[in-house]
Amino acid sequence: MEAGALVVTFARTVDAFAFEDAARTGGVPGRLIPLPTGIAASCGLAWLLPAAAPPDALAPLAALRREGVYRHADRRFARLDA
Amino acid sequence: MIYLDNAATSWPKPDAVGAAMVAALAEAGNPGRSAHGPALAAGRILLATRRLAAELFGASPDRVVLTGSATMGLNLAIAGLLSPGDHAVTTDLEHNSVLRPLYAARQRGVALTIVRSERGQVGPDAVAAALRPETRAVVLNHASNVLGTVQPLDEIAAVCAARGVPLIVDAAQTAGALPVDLAGVPVAALACGGHKALHGPAGTGLLVLAEGVLPKPLLVGGTGFDSFAETMPADLPEALEAGTPNVPGFAGLNAALELHLADPAGPPAAALAAAARLRAGLAGLGCWAAPDVVGWGVPVVSGSVLDRAGRVIDPGEVADQLWQRAGIAVRAGYHCAPLVHRHYGSEATGLVRFSPGPTTTDAEIDAAIATVRAIHEAS
Incomplete structure (x- = not known):
């Protein structure tokens, strides 16, 4: 995974697919990936937002249920919304 | 014939139902277990089905549990909401999908009152008269599968709501046949199959739960996530969806729901x-x-x-x-x-x-x- 990428995690699988649907509809870049082992989350799917995405790329999806947002750097994930 | x-x-099924099932067999994997194409395709099918079911019943997609049948949904609701010492009310119009789970609950110490119908209907007054302080569920069908009579659901639901008693509805004969808008009717749980008036395939069903209603799971097992947890997830719908779902079936039900909602x-x-x-x-x-x-x-x-x-x-x-x-x-x-x-x-x-x-x-x-x-x- 590239440095600077964001990972959005979810409590439930249904939330992950709802997020994907809204992202596709809203033109938000990224895709669903298996939850990286460096992150503890309830759902086994996560949304990967490329590092090149605009800083406010997730803003249209702020109302959707999610568990956490992490930034990947140096093989670690730092939680941004804790 | x-x-x-x-x-x-129901028979015949719409062509689109079979086509969707065949497509899912070719394209869909195990939902929520992986992020490869077939697994994601399966997850999208389930989400779409939940959303259409929620639209049909005026509910939230989060509260739609995908089941294998009306019977499975009723078992989930009845066994999951009643505990020894509770009291439940039902009617003499019920299918064994209601009666047998209630008889099984009775064997576990749940008291049961069976209200007698009159000319195929059970009135709200008869239900009200059967309620006790320890009543934890009223369980009845929306329409009799033998007599074709429809129960006054709004009135019975109002009686139950006024007394704080959850109402569990068997909508096997009415889902797709009559409008059921849970946004306006205080129903705790509604169960139906997908294969009758909705014209989906057998092996599919829906259990729609009101906010705050969370039955204990009947089945526990894999959910595709949180693998080290010894218990099922706490949240719906996954809390009640252990095991690999019938994705081809729900693809067919999804197609059936699309057709139904286009001309309800x-x-x-x-x-x-x-x-x-x-x-x-x-x-x-x-x-x-x-x-x-x-x-x-x-x-x-x-x-x-x-x-x-x-x-x-x-x-x-x-x-x-x-x-x-x-x-x-x-x-x-x-x-x-x-x-x-x-x-x-x-x-x-x-x-x-x-x-x-x-x-x-x-x-x-x-x-x-x-x-x-x-x-x-x-x-």
């Missing part, structure tokens, strides 16, 4: 019109004896065919004659609803049940009536 057994399962009134009205034609035609024969009911409202027509001496012809014999003489498919017997037959006088023999669908033609109905007459005349 003249198919008049839609209350058992037309097909049910056609089926009911066919049933009304049949009901009137049989009543005019002079050899048809049907329970005296009020509130008939779904396309189910049950009764007995009498011989020339006025005796009931074995309903199984009638069903076989209908099939052999004219390829007419009906259901005879007790329809898994024993207390209905005990109450309405058909415990000894059962009844013959005709259940037309939206594609049933007037000619098919007339053929059924003529064949019943012929069976009578040959008796």
Whole structure:
């Protein structure tokens, strides 16, 4: 995974697919990936937002249920919304 | 064939249902377990199905549990919400999908009151009279699968809500046949199959739960995530969805729901019109004896065919004659609803049940009536 990428995690699988649907509809870049082992989350799917995405790329999806947002750097994930 | 057994399962299914199932078999994997293409395709199918089901019932997609049948949903709700020491209320109009889970609960120490119906309906006053301080569930069908009578759901729900008692509804015969808007009716749990008036495939079902209602799981197992947890997830819908779901089935149900929501009134009205034609035609024969009911409202027509001496012809014999003489498919017997037959006088023999669908033609109905007459005349 590239440095600077964001990972959005979810409590439930249904939330992950709802997020994907809204992202596709809203033109938000990224895709669903298996939850990286460096992150503890309830759902086994996560949304990967490329590092090149605009800083406010997730803003249209702020109302959707999610568990956490992490930034990947140096093989670690730092939680941004804790 | 003249198919008049839609209350058992609808036939024919729309072409789009089968096509969606075949496509899912080719394209869909195990949802929520991986992020490769087939797994994601399966997850998208389930999400789409939940959303359409939520639209159908005026509920939130998060509160739609995908099940294998109405029976499974009812078991989830009944076994998951009742504990020893509780009291439950049901009616004598119920299918065994309600009665047997309640009898099983009774064996675990749940007290049970069975309210007696009158002419095929149970009134809100009768339900209210059965409630106790320890009542934790009222469980009843929206429409009888034998009599075709529709219960006054709004009024019963209001009684339950006023007393703080969860109402569990068996909508097996009404999902897709009658509007059910849970946004306006305080129902704790509603269960239905996907394969009757919704015209989806067998092996699919829906359990819709109100906010704050979370039955204990009946099945526990894999969910695709949180693998080291020793218990099921706390949140719906996954809390009640252990194991790999029937993705091809839900792809078919998704297609069926799309068709239904595009025209929610037309097909049910056609089926009911066919049933009304049949009901009137049989009543005019002079050899048809049907329970005296009020509130008939779904396309189910049950009764007995009498011989020339006025005796009931074995309903199984009638069903076989209908099939052999004219390829007419009906259901005879007790329809898994024993207390209905005990109450309405058909415990000894059962009844013959005709259940037309939206594609049933007037000619098919007339053929059924003529064949019943012929069976009578040959008796």
